[in-house]
Amino acid sequence: MVKIAASILACDLARLADEVKRVEEHVDMIHFDVMDGHFVPNISFGLPVLKALRKETKLPISVHLMITNPEDYIDRFIEEGADMVAIHYESTFHLHRLVHRVKDLGARAFVAINPHTPINLLSEIITDVDGVLVMSVNPGFSGQRFIARSLEKIRNLRKMVKELGLETEIMVDGGVNEENASILVKNGATILVMGYGIFRNDNYVELIKSIKQEREEFAD
Structure with a gap:
């Protein structure tokens, strides 16, 4: 069954704890976007916010590192409560080393790819990771329109x-x-990250229920 990750980038941040508690019984994990204003043109959350969030929910937290030099921060994000860490293929010269560092620290390791990055570049790392995070918009801002070609990438x-x-x-x-x-x-797709569709949707419970009834129809 598909899992739903609620992206707090779209929630009412002034009421972060309440927002998470409002949806946590309906979703499978909380998605935590980290942006540094350099790798992507926006700045979001950091370690203190993750530490505070970790105290407010028992759900797994997936941390998406949209930052340069992720090797400098992986240990600390896991220490503060990340259960999953997604590292961008485009952000590091030593992806294999970082993936195994995440695993050694007890978290699940994902590799993230931007819309322009072809999946064939993952051939030497795919057997080492727990998952692949496919960006279906250009990273940096919530609420963007889905890039249609991403569907073919997911299928492949x-x-x-x-x-x-x-x-x-x-x-x-x-x-x-x-x-x-x-x-x-x-x-x-086995995990869908949703922000606006959950935190800014009065019918998010019904939406999640309908999504979870879907099954893969992929044909070899």
């Missing part, structure tokens, strides 16, 4: 995973909503 990534006999998660982040969630699941 799922094919790669199946051919290798792996159980690699495929997380999709960016522009996920009630209009495209079903087709994403049917084409291989």
Whole structure:
């Protein structure tokens, strides 16, 4: 069954704890976007916010590091409560080393790829990671429109995973909503990151229920 990750980038940050408690019984994890104003053109949350959030929920927290020099911060994010860490392929020269550092510290390791990054570049790391985070918008801001070509990328990534006999998660982040969630699941997505669709949607409970009824229809 597909998992739902609630992205707090879209919540009422003045009421962060209340917002998380409002949705946590309906979602599978909390998604925590870290932006440094350098790797992406925005600045978001850091370690103190993660530390505070960790005290407010028992749900797994997926930390998406949209930062340069992620090697300088991985240890601290895991210390402060990250259960999953996504490192951008484009952000480091030593991805294999960082992936295994995440695992050695007891967290799940994901590799994230920007819209322009082809999946064939993952061939030498795919067997080492727990999941791939496919950015379906240009990273940096919540509420953007889904890039249609991302669907083909997800389908091809799922094919790669199946051919290798792996159980690699495929997380999709960016522009996920009630209009495209079903087709994403049917084409291989196993985790959907949703911000506006949850925190700014009065019918988010019904939406989540309908998404979780979907099943992959991928054909070899």
